[in-house]
Structure formats: C-alpha cells, structure tokens
Amino acid sequence: MGIEGIGARVARKEDKRFITGGGRYVDDMVVPGMKHAAFVRSPHAHAQIKKIDVKKAQGMPGVVGVLTGKELKADGIGNLICGWMIHSKDGSPMKMGAWSPLAVDKVRYVGDAVVIVIADTKGQARDAAEAVEITYKELKAVVDATKALQPGAPQIHAEAENNLVFDWEIGDGKATDAAIKSAAHVTRMKIVNNRLVPNAMEPRAALGHYDKAEDHYTCWATSQNPHLARLVMSAFYNVAPENKLRVIAPDVGGGFGSKIYIYPEEIACLWASKKTGVPVKWVADRTESFLADAHGRDHVSMVEMAFDKDNRITGLKVDTIANLGAYMSLFSSCVPTYLYATLLSGQYDIPAIHANVRTVYTNTAPVDAYRGAGRPEATYLLERTMETAARELGVTPAELRRKNFITSFPHQTPVILSYDAGDYNASLDAAMKAADYAGFTKRKADAAKRGKLRGIGMSCYIEACGLAPSAAVGSLGAGVGLWESAEVRVNAVGTIEVLTGSHSHGQGHETTFAQLVNQRFGVPIDSVSIVHGDTDKVQMGMGTYGSRSGAVGMSAIVKALDKVEAKAKKIAAHLLEADEGDIVIENGEVKVAGTDKSLPWFQVALAAYTAHNLPAGMEPGLKETAFYDPSNFTFPAGCYICEVEIDPETGLTEIVQFVAADDFGNIINPMIVEGQVHGGIAQGVGQALLEGAHYDANGQLLTASYMDYTMPRADDLPSFKVSTSNTPCPGNPLGIKGCGEAGAIGSPPAVINAITDALGVVDIAMPASPSTVWSAIRAKRH
Amino acid sequence: MSDVSLTVNGKRVSGTAEDRTLLVHFLREHLGLTGTHVGCDTSQCGACVVHVDGRAVKSCTMLAVQASGSSIVTIEGLANGADLHPVQAAFKEHHGLQCGFCTPGMIMTATDMIARHPEGLDEATVRAELDGNICRCTGYHNIVKAILAASQAMAKGSKGKAKQAA
Numbered sequence: 001m002g003i004e005g006i007g008a009r010v011a012r013k014e015d016k017r018f019i020t021g022g023g024r025y026v027d028d029m030v031v032p033g034m035k036h037a038a039f040v041r042s043p044h045a046h047a048q049i050k051k052i053d054v055k056k057a058q059g060m061p062g063v064v065g066v067l068t069g070k071e072l073k074a075d076g077i078g079n080l081i082c083g084w085m086i087h088s089k090d091g092s093p094m095k096m097g098a099w100s101p102l103a104v105d106k107v108r109y110v111g112d113a114v115v116i117v118i119a120d121t122k123g124q125a126r127d128a129a130e131a132v133e134i135t136y137k138e139l140k141a142v143v144d145a146t147k148a149l150q151p152g153a154p155q156i157h158a159e160a161e162n163n164l165v166f167d168w169e170i171g172d173g174k175a176t177d178a179a180i181k182s183a184a185h186v187t188r189m190k191i192v193n194n195r196l197v198p199n200a201m202e203p204r205a206a207l208g209h210y211d212k213a214e215d216h217y218t219c220w221a222t223s224q225n226p227h228l229a230r231l232v233m234s235a236f237y238n239v240a241p242e243n244k245l246r247v248i249a250p251d252v253g254g255g256f257g258s259k260i261y262i263y264p265e266e267i268a269c270l271w272a273s274k275k276t277g278v279p280v281k282w283v284a285d286r287t288e289s290f291l292a293d294a295h296g297r298d299h300v301s302m303v304e305m306a307f308d309k310d311n312r313i314t315g316l317k318v319d320t321i322a323n324l325g326a327y328m329s330l331f332s333s334c335v336p337t338y339l340y341a342t343l344l345s346g347q348y349d350i351p352a353i354h355a356n357v358r359t360v361y362t363n364t365a366p367v368d369a370y371r372g373a374g375r376p377e378a379t380y381l382l383e384r385t386m387e388t389a390a391r392e393l394g395v396t397p398a399e400l401r402r403k404n405f406i407t408s409f410p411h412q413t414p415v416i417l418s419y420d421a422g423d424y425n426a427s428l429d430a431a432m433k434a435a436d437y438a439g440f441t442k443r444k445a446d447a448a449k450r451g452k453l454r455g456i457g458m459s460c461y462i463e464a465c466g467l468a469p470s471a472a473v474g475s476l477g478a479g480v481g482l483w484e485s486a487e488v489r490v491n492a493v494g495t496i497e498v499l500t501g502s503h504s505h506g507q508g509h510e511t512t513f514a515q516l517v518n519q520r521f522g523v524p525i526d527s528v529s530i531v532h533g534d535t536d537k538v539q540m541g542m543g544t545y546g547s548r549s550g551a552v553g554m555s556a557i558v559k560a561l562d563k564v565e566a567k568a569k570k571i572a573a574h575l576l577e578a579d580e581g582d583i584v585i586e587n588g589e590v591k592v593a594g595t596d597k598s599l600p601w602f603q604v605a606l607a608a609y610t611a612h613n614l615p616a617g618m619e620p621g622l623k624e625t626a627f628y629d630p631s632n633f634t635f636p637a638g639c640y641i642c643e644v645e646i647d648p649e650t651g652l653t654e655i656v657q658f659v660a661a662d663d664f665g666n667i668i669n670p671m672i673v674e675g676q677v678h679g680g681i682a683q684g685v686g687q688a689l690l691e692g693a694h695y696d697a698n699g700q701l702l703t704a705s706y707m708d709y710t711m712p713r714a715d716d717l718p719s720f721k722v723s724t725s726n727t728p729c730p731g732n733p734l735g736i737k738g739c740g741e742a743g744a745i746g747s748p749p750a751v752i753n754a755i756t757d758a759l760g761v762v763d764i765a766m767p768a769s770p771s772t773v774w775s776a777i778r779a780k781r782h
Numbered sequence: 783m784s785d786v787s788l789t790v791n792g793k794r795v796s797g798t799a800e801d802r803t804l805l806v807h808f809l810r811e812h813l814g815l816t817g818t819h820v821g822c823d824t825s826q827c828g829a830c831v832v833h834v835d836g837r838a839v840k841s842c843t844m845l846a847v848q849a850s851g852s853s854i855v856t857i858e859g860l861a862n863g864a865d866l867h868p869v870q871a872a873f874k875e876h877h878g879l880q881c882g883f884c885t886p887g888m889i890m891t892a893t894d895m896i897a898r899h900p901e902g903l904d905e906a907t908v909r910a911e912l913d914g915n916i917c918r919c920t921g922y923h924n925i926v927k928a929i930l931a932a933s934q935a936m937a938k939g940s941k942g943k944a945k946q947a948a
Contacts, residue, residue, distance in 0.1 A: 011874050018882030019870040019889060021817015021857035028816035123800065201821045201829060201883040201918050253819075253883030254918050286822040506881030506919045671877050675924060679880065682921030706826035706916065714912035714922040719905065743921075 002587075005519035006734075009671040013525060014510040023251045026205035026220045027283045034207070035064055037269060037282040038125035040115035040132045041291065042107035045141035045363035045699020046154060049105055049114065053133040057117060060131055062124035065276040067116050067268075069102035077101060077271055078237040080264065082328035083479035086166050086337055089356075094166040097157025097361065099327035101237070101264035101271075107136070108156055108326035109363050110699055111291030113264045116272050118280050141363040141699035145323035146300060148362045156326060156361040165324055165359040166333070170341045171415050176354035179315025183306035187389040191381045194766045195298035195323070195693040196686075197709060198370045200505075202253020203284035204293060208269030212277065216244050221266050223249040224259045224503050225543020228480065230535045232262045232330070239270050249533040252505035256683070257369040258293045259505065260545050261330040265292075290704040295693055296370020298323040299336065299377045305385050311393055313348055313404050318355040318381065326361060329368035333359065338416075338476050339374030339464070339546075345413035346382040347424045347460045347637060348404040353414045363699040369545065371683055371744040375463040383459040383749035388762060397753070398428060398437075401460050417464055419635045421727040422663060424460060430661035431458065431639035434721050440643070453646040453777075454656075457753025458639060461746035465738035466551030466634035466731075483629035484548070485541050486556035488517075488564050490622040492609035494602030495527040498560075501541010502553030503533050507740065508672040509549060515668050516554055516734075520561050521601055522587035539625070547738030550668065551634045555732045559626035567622060568604050574615040575599060575607060634729045636737040638662035640681075642750040646758050651774025653689060653755060660722040660746065665729040665737035673739045677722045680743015686712040687744075688751035692767045710767070784847040790815070791859025799846045805839075806830040808846035809856060817857040817886045821916070828915030831887040831894075832856045838894035840914070857886035860893065868939065869893045869932040878928035880919035891915050892929045896936055903933045 004010050017023050054066040080099040087093055103114045115132050119125035140154040147153060148163040156163055180186055200222075207220040217240040223229050226247040234242040252259060269280045284292070299322050306315040322336035341355040372379075390400040405424045412418045432438075440456050447454035467473070470481030487499040496517055502509055509532065514525035531537050544553070565585065573580040576599065578592040585591075591598040604622075607613065611620035641659040646652070660677050667673050690710035694702045703709035728735030748766065755768050764776050786808060787796035797812045809815045809832070818841060821829035830841040833855040861867045869892050872878065879885040895911045896903065908929050909922070917925060 012877065014882075015874040015879060018879055018885050019857075019866065019873050020861065021815070021886055023817070023882045023885075025816075025819075025883065027820070028810075121800075123802065199918055201827065201881065201916065202819070203821070251882065254881040256918070283820075286824065286827075508880070675877050675880060675920060678921035678923040679919045680921075683918070705824050706822050707824050711826075711916050711918070712921075713916060714909040714926065717909075717922055719923050719926065720921065 002518060004515055004525045006515060006668050008515060008669065010511055010515060010525065010669055012508050012511040013514060014508065025202055025251050025253055026207055026222050029207050029220050031207065031209050031279040034279040034281055035118050035120060036122040036125045037272065037280050038117050038122065038129040039113045039265065040117065040129045040134065042103065042110060042112040042114055044107060044136055044138050045110050046139040046156065047107050047136035048139065049103060049107060049134060050137055051135040052115065054115065056133065057128040057131040060124065060128040062120035063117065063128045064278060065118040065272060066128065066132065067272055067275060069100050069104040069114065072102050072271060073100065073104060075271065076238050077267060080262070080327065081236050082333050083330050084334040085477040086168055086333045088166040089169045094333055095160035095164070096328050097159045101267040109365055110701055111365060112326065113268065116268045118272055118276055143362050143364050143695040143697065143699050145321045145360040145362055148360045149321070149358065156363060160361055163361040165328065165361060167358045168337055169354065169356045171354035172352055173354040175352035176315045176317045179352045180304050180306045180317060183314055184309040185307040185393060187305045187385055187392055189303045189385050189388055189763065191301045191303055191384055192765060193297045193299040193377045193380055194687065196296045196370055196691050197290055197693050198256040198258035198293060198296060199711060200254030200256055200258055203286060203289045204259065204263065204265065205283040206266035206269040207279060207281040208266065208273040209279040210270065210274040217270055218246045218248065219266055219270050220248045220250060222252050222259050223247065224252070224255040224505060224545055226503065226533055226535055227501060227541045228543055229262050229266070233267060237267050239267055246536045249503055255505045256371040257296065257373055257545060260543070261294055261368055286706065287704045290709065291701055292365060294329045294368035295325065295365050296367065297377060298367050301381055303381055303385050305389055307389065307393065311395060311400060311403055313350045315352040316344060316350050318344060320355065320357045322357060322359045323362050323364065323367055324359045325364045325366040327366045329366040332366060332368045334478065335369050335374045340378050342415045342417050343375050343378035343462065343464060344382060344415055346379065347406060347462050349406045350414065364695055371680065372741040375741065376745045376748060379459065379461040379745050380749045383461070384752060387457065387753040397458055398432065401428065417633065420632055420730050422635060422637050423725065423727050424637060426725045427637065427639040427661040427663055428460060430723055430725055431641045431659050434661065434723060435641040435643065435657060435659040437641065447645055453648055453758040454644065455754040455758025456641065456643045457750050457757055458641045459746050459750035459753065460639045461742065462635055462637040463741060463745050464633040465547035465636055465741065466630050467546035467548045468633055469631060470629050480542065481629065482542055483627050484552040484556040485539060485625070485627050486560045487539065487623065487625045488557065488560040490564060490605045492606050494523065494605040496523055497529045497531055498557055499531045499538045500553055500557065501538055501543065502549040503544045505544070507544065507549060508669065512668045512672060513554060513557060516557055517561065520565065521585055523601060547636070547740040550736040551729065551732050551738050552628060552630050554734055554736065555630070556626050556628035558733045559628050560624045563624035563626065564622060570615055570618065571607050572599055572604050575613065630732060632731040634665065634731060634737040636662065636664050636739065636742050638742060638746060640746040640750040642754040644754040644758055646755065646773060648777050651770035651777065653768060653773055655685065655718050658718055658720050660720060660743065661725065662739065662742050663725045663727055664739045665726060666735035667724065674722050676739045677743045678720055680741060681720055681747045682712050682717055683744040684747025685717060685751055688748040688766050688768060690716060690767050690769070786846045786850045788849060789853040791855060801847060803846045804842050805844040805846050805849045806841035809841060815856050815858050819883055819886060821884065826916065827884070828891060829884050829887040831890040831915065833890060833894065838891050857889060860889065867893065868936050869896065872928040872932035872935065876924050876928040876931055878920065878925045884915060884917045888915050888917065888925055892932065895929065896933045902937060903930055905930065
C-alpha cells in the first residue's frame with residue numbers, strides 16, 4: 001500500500017472547497033437574467049380542483065409568469081412514472097395512477113404542486129403564489145395504508161381499485177405453511193417500520209435554462225444521477241430531446257436516496273424557462289422538503305418464524321402492507337419487493353420463506369428509497385423477530401443467531417439471492433468483544449444501583465448492494481440497466497482525468513477514485529481529477545445509490561485502467577525496445593522488469609500524443625472507455641450492538657455504547673468508510689429513537705419542520721466503536737462490497753432490542769421517544 | 783428598502799435591500815458569499831452561522847438592516863489570509879465533513895465554541911454546544927473529534943505564542 005493507494009487513510013481532496021466556502025451547490029448558481037420560482041401547493045390531502053384564478057397573481061410586482069397544469073399538459077409534458085414494473089400474483093401489472101407535474105383536476109396529498117409562479121425575486125414569487133386563488137372541493141382523505149385498503153375508503157386513483165397498487169408474492173407458500181404447521185415453536189410478531197423523511201441538509205433545487213438561440217436546455221439539479229434525470233425527462237416527460245438537454249448535478253448536499261428521483265419541480269422549471277423566456281430557479285424551503293421530498297419506509301408486517309426442537313429456523317412467513325403515498329415515485333415499486341423481500345433470509349439458513357406484499361396509495365407524500373431502501377425494513381423485521389424468539393426459547397440472542405448462521409458459500413436463499421462470501425461468526429465475535437458483552441451483567445447491576453434501566457441488543461444484518469446486474473434486474477421489471485461507465489483520459493503531460501457516471505454527494509469519490517489510479521500508475525492523487533455530475537462531460541452513467549459507486553462505479557474505472565495500462569505498456573515496450581510482457585508500471589515509472597531501463601510515466605503519455613514513434617498501426621492518444629455490468633449483487637454484512645440506559649422517571653434513553661463490526665470486503669479508504677458507517681448509524685438511531693413523519697387523519701403533515709421532526713443532534717449520540725473484517729467480494733475486480741447503507745440498515749433493531757431488553761417488554765414502537773418509553777414503563781407497572 | 787452597510791471579512795460593503803431581507807440572503811445574494819448556507823426555515827439547522835461582532839450568530843435570525851454597522855466574518859474570511867484556519871484544517875484532517883453543506887456553519891460554530899472555552903473542551907461539552915447545528919452525513923463522530931483536536935492545537939499554538947512573548 002502506497003501512501004495514497006488502496007487502503008490508505010488519505011484526507012479528502014474535495015474538502016478544501018467545502019471548508020473554505022467554495023462548494024458550489026445549485027442554489028449558488030447564477031445565470032444572467034435568472035428569475036425565481038415558487039410553487040403553489042395543495043393545502044388539502046385530497047380534493048378536486050374546481051377553478052384556478054391567476055389574474056391577481058399575474059399583476060403582482062415582479063411577476064413574469066404564473067403557469068398551471070393545463071398549460072403544461074397542452075405543451076405535451078408527460079406524467080411522472082415509476083420505472084420498475086411489478087406484477088401482482090394474479091399476473092396483472094401494477095396499477096400506476098397518473099401523476100402530472102402540476103396537478104390538473106385533482107390533488108392527492110398536502111404539498112401536491114399545482115401552479116408555478118415566476119418572479120424577479122424569490123420573495124416576489126412567494127407573494128404572488130399567495131395571491132393565486134384556487135377553488136377546491138375537498139374529498140375524504142386516508143393516510144394509513146391498512147385503512148386505505150378497506151372497503152369504502154376514499155378512492156385516490158381511478159386506476160387502482162381499493163387503492164391497491166399491487167399484491168405481490170415471493171417464495172414458496174406451501175412449504176412455508178407446512179414448516180409453520182410442523183414447528184416446535186413459532187414466534188409471531190407485528191412489525192411496524194415508521195415513516196421517515198430523508199432530510200439531506202441541502203434542500204432540493206432546480207435551475208432550468210432554455211437557450212432559444214441554440215434551442216437547448218440546461219438543468220442544474222440536486223441529483224444523485226444526472227444522466228438518469230436526462231434520460232427520463234426526455235424519454236418520458238417530453239421536456240426536451242436527449243441531445244438538447246444537459247443536466248448538471250454540481251456539489252450536492254447529501255441525498256440518501258431522496259435525490260435519485262425526478263420530481264415535478266425540475267420538469268416545471270425547465271418547461272417554465274421555455275415558456276417565459278427566462279432561466280428559472282427554484283429552491284425548496286425546509287417545509288417544502290418535508291411535504292414534497294419522497295419519504296421512506298412505512299411498512300406494517302405480520303411475521304411468523306418457525307423453529308424445530310433444536311432451535312433451527314424452518315420457515316418464515318411475512319405479510320407486509322407498504323404505503324406508497326399518493327403517487328408512484330420513480331423506484332417506489334422495487335423498494336418493498338426486490339430490495340426488501342429478497343433479503344428476508346438475512347444471515348440465516350432458512351429452508352422455506354414466503355412473503356406477500358401489498359402496496360397501497362394513500363393521501364401522503366410519495367414513498368421511495370431512503371438510505372437502505374427495503375433492506376432496513378427486512379433487517380428490522382428479521383432481527384426483532386430473532387430477538388423475540390431467543391427470549392421465548394430461553395437462549396441467548398447470540399446463541400440463536402449462531403445456530404442459524406449460513407456458514408458455507410455460495411449460498412442460495414429461497415428468495416432469489418445467492419450470497420457469494422461472508423463470515424457472520426467473525427463479525428458477531430468482533431462486535432461482542434468490542435462491546436465487552438460479557439461485562440454487561442455487571443454494568444446492568446451498577447446501573448440499577450443508580451436507578452437506571454440498562455439493556456443490550458444486537459442486530460446481524462445483511463444487505464444486497466452493488467446494484468445491479470442489468471439482465472437480472474431487467475428480468476425482475478427494472479426499466480433501466482444498472483451498469484456503470486468510466487473514461488480514463490491520460491493527458492499528454494501524464495496527469496489523468498477520470499470521468500465517471502457515479503455521482504458524489506458526500507461520499508468522497510474525488511479522493512477514493514483517485515486512490516485507485518494512484519495504486520495503478522503511481523501518479524499522485526493531486527494529478528488525478530475525477531469528473532462527474534455533468535451529462536455534457538460524462539457520456540452516460542447510472543449514478544449513486546444502493547452502495548454501488550465502489551462495487552460498480554470503481555469496477556468500471558478498473559476496466560478502463562486495464563485498457564490504458566495495456567496500451568501504455570505497448571508504447572513503452574516499443575520505445576524501450578523490450579517485450580511488452582516485461583513492462584511494469586510502478587511509482588510513476590514505466591520499467592522493463594529486471595533491467596535499469598525505464599521511462600517516466602509522463603514520457604509514455606507524451607509519446608502517445610506526439611505520435612512520432614508509436615508501434616505500427618497504433619492510434620495516437622491514451623484514453624479509454626469502459627462499461628462495467630456486475631455479475632451479481634454484493635453482500636455486505638455485519639453485527640451491531642447497542643447498549644442503552646433508560647431513566648425510568650423520564651423515559652429518556654441514552655445510548656451508552658454503540659458497536660459496529662462490518663464486513664465490506666476490501667476497502668479503499670478506511671477513513672471514508674468509517675465516516676459512512678457513522679452517518680448511517682446516526683440515521684438508524686434517528687429512526688429508532690427520534691424520527692417519525694406523522695400525518696393527522698385529514699392528511700396534514702404534523703412534522704413538517706425541524707421544530708416538529710426530531711433530527712438526531714450531536715448530544716443524542718455517542719461516539720461509535722467501528723471495525724471491519726474482510727471476506728473479499730469474489731464478484732468484482734476490487735473485491736468491494738459497498739458501505740453506504742449498512743449503518744442505517746443494521747442499527748434500528750439493535751437499538752430497539754436494547755430498549756425492550758432494558759424494559760422487559762416484547763415490543764416498543766419506533767421512534768422510542770421519551771414519552772413512548774415512559775408510557776411503556778408505566779403500562780408494565782400496572 | 784433599506785441601506786445596509788457592514789464590514790464583511792475585513793472589507794467595508796454597502797447596499798440596498800428589501801426591509802425583509804435576512805442577513806444570510808444579503809450575504810449570499812447581494813455579496814455573492816455563497817459559503818453560508820440555508821438549510822431550514824426555523825433557525826434550527828445552523829448551516830447559516832456567521833460571526834457578528836465576534837459572536838456566532840445564525841444569519842437567518844437577523845435582518846440585514848439589523849446587522850448594519852456590524853463586523854461580520856463568514857466562512858470565506860475565517861482563515862484571514864492564511865491557507866486554512868486551524869478549525870478548517872482539523873475538519874479536513876479528521877474527516878469532519880462529507881457533503882459539505884452544514885460544514886461552514888459547523889466550522890463557524892466550532893471556532894466560536896473554542897474561543898469561549900479557553901480552558902479547553904471535552905466531548906460532552908462539544909456535543910452539548912453543537913445542539914444548534916444539524917449534520918445528516920457524519921453522525922457527528924468526526925465533527926466532535928475535529929473540534930476537540932482543533933481546540934487542543936489552538937491551545938498549544940497560543941501557549942507557544944505566549945512563551946515567545948515571554
């Protein structure tokens with residue numbers, strides 16, 4: 001390992017601009033003539049639009065345009081779509097209701113965009129938005145997915161009878177029922193996974209600019225995948241032909257899934273720019289983000305886990321209702337299906353699994369992937385059930401898990417996935433050691449002397465990352481392939497640009513990807529630039545989500561580096577009059593192995609571009625492109641242990657220690673990987689203790705600001721003890737599994753297992769706020 | 783409309799702004815100092831923290847006209863001509879940032895915190911005093927580490943200076 005190569009804790013190259021105020025986010029962009037947009041949003045959860053009167057607003061100071069959904073439709077702008085087809089078990093396709101970027105005749109959730117107002121300043125746009133008069137006829141609303149399925153519930157989309165989007169199943173129902181019937185013990189639970197709001201700190205924003213002279217559109221967007229945004233906006237929304245649309249995602253202030261999707265606002269800003277002839281910028285305020293960003297989770301499940309007399313799991317049956325909100329967001333259908341139910345085997349050898357999933361429309365914000373996306377829901381369900389089972393069976397949580405761990409690989413689960421590598425005992429051992437699990441009994445007794453309730457809980461998670469083999473996801477209904485592209489350009493002076501379809505919005509790609517190049521050619525990372533986030537610069541790419549940038553994005557870079565290396569060696573062999581097979585590239589030098597003959601790296605690059613003396617028939621230049629399509633998912637796994645102390649008088653839970661032992665395969669930059677784990681844990685702890693999106697029965701979002709929605713703050717969390725073990729992933733050239741989501745996946749059940757252990761109760765609702773915990777303590781006393 | 787005149791990062795600036803213009807918008811939109819960010823509407827997130835007359839202030843809680851006559855330091859001026867302020871350097875060294883959006887506010891808060899605690903800082907104090915700044919990426923772990931390290935480095939630095947003076 002060199003000081004800047006694979007495995008080195010290199011400080012991030014991108015930090016300089018962020019710590020000096022030089023980051024460039026969408027809201028920092030200024031285009032000459034630019035105006036500002038505000039959206040008029042529905043105040044009702046469910047209503048018919050009877051009349052929209054924009055006259056008064058049009059006359060307000062500074063206003064340049066007030067545009068409605070009717071005008072947008074008249075210009076042929078398409079409806080938003082969900083890009084992953086799921087079929088119900090009766091063979092019928094999912095029931096996708098129409099989602100117009102600006103509502104035309106009906107609104108379906110509080111925050112549904114209805115009118116866009118464009119004015120000289122943001123303040124004027126907001127003033128004018130207030131003056132738009134919309135007459136609604138209110139309809140009854142439903143926010144709870146279970147209630148929405150009941151007969152007589154308000155009908156949200158004509159296309160989806162009883163609000164049912166699809167009724168899907170996976171696994172072997174008969175075998176699972178038989179296992180439950182013949183079981184020595186069955187653990188049954190109702191598992192609720194609370195609705196969350198992703199809350200990237202940078203609110204979503206869009207700047208649309210139509211250049212009339214060039215007949216060309218540019219959209220600056222807070223996107224995790226600008227190429228996908230361009231593709232979808234041109235292919236489905238008719239905003240502009242793909243060759244006339246450039247999407248730029250500059251510095252993006254966090255995503256966590258919420259910036260994968262193409263939302264109404266960027267479509268409306270681009271369209272409005274053409275309509276009004278001015279560049280149009282919109283930046284969400286935080287309440288708009290709460291109302292109109294895609295939310296996450298919101299599952300209710302019934303679980304039955306069957307055991308034989310030796311405490312081996314013989315079957316798992318799951319029945320889940322997933323709330324999709326008012327419209328089907330871009331990937332909403334795959335989250336509660338292929339990203340969820342395929343993970344229900346967890347780290348365990350389970351012979352029979354069956355899951356049924358019903359997805360449901362409600363009058364709430366659309367629900368889609370949020371950090372982990374389906375895998376946290378599967379892990380929470382499984383690890384809460386395992387914990388309860390251990391208590392019912394009278395064995396320790398570790399013992400029950402060990403007994404059921406998968407120990408040989410590859411392992412084919414009954415729910416599609418084939419795990420390629422792992423060592424679940426190793427991460428459990430590491431976590432228990434780091435947590436001093438053996439010393440817990442004494443710590444609990446000490447806490448009791450201080451009047452505190454102490455509890456410990458664990459969670460053994462697995463996730464499927466490195467999304468994803470294109471043919472496999474295609475066969476499961478995906479509308480896109482999930483490969484990644486890379487281009488490596490060696491300049492004539494030997495410096496290198498890597499163009500990638502991955503997008504960094506905090507993950508540190510500018511450093512990690514450069515380390516890969518340093519490892520290969522010995523070029524200092526300062527001489528390597530990573531270019532991303534601009535469809536005019538990077539040919540095509542699928543973006544960053546599903547912990548895919550390492551396993552898929554960097555694998556594409558490796559493929560392109562292979563090609564560059566091969567060509568560089570050919571050139572060097574020619575110049576040094578040596579055999580190509582004897583050429584090695586080390587520490588910035590191109591050498592003939594076993595001799596003192598060598599050339600500096602830059603001289604080989606220069607030779608490629610002067611082209612005065614190249615091997616016969618070789619094209620000049622040193623630039624290569626590659627597409628990498630993974631052969632399998634990757635399977636990061638690990639064990640998290642949480643220890644809590646609860647004040648029975650206030651119900652306040654303090655996390656006294658949190659241990660994470662992860663297996664991410666090979667690691668490029670341990671410092672960055674640890675940072676990903678820290679952040680993921682904070683979000684998982686947030687879900688377990690603090691966060692929850694709540695709608696009232698009329699569909700008003702009660703938690704629409706940081707005054708109401710509890711974000712984890714520094715004093716809610718401890719410092720974390722994190723470590724990694726390594727079973728390299730055999731499926732990609734770097735042996736990488738991915739690390740972006742693990743923290744958010746593994747931590748909620750560890751926290752809740754600890755709290756229920758401390759309180760001696762079977763279950764407690766997330767978020768386990770002080771009042772929830774206090775009530776549970778009081779209920780138990782009475 | 784109101785006249786606003788300020789000293790920002792050591793330079794005298796003046797302009798005219800709507801009465802309702804917040805200090806943060808004046809800095810960002812009138813002066814082009816976009817390092818100060820807006821992350822919420824309720825003065826909860828702290829992405830907009832700047833120093834007003836030497837104290838950390840959420841620049842979304844103050845009207846531009848209220849700040850008239852004040853001396854403001856933003857993230858762009860914190861290093862005051864040096865390459866990096868010690869707090870900026872510590873955030874980089876300890877990976878105290880990921881997406882960078884909350885970072886300017888965190889650094890301005892941290893600098894003020896360190897200045898108010900010449901006796902030094904411990905983890906509990908840092909965590910308690912970061913209550914007004916939200917980060918969604920780092921889980922605060924490395925932010926806390928960076929602030930503690932910066933506090934120590936700055937204490938050593940000032941002791942060194944005191945020794946030199948003696």
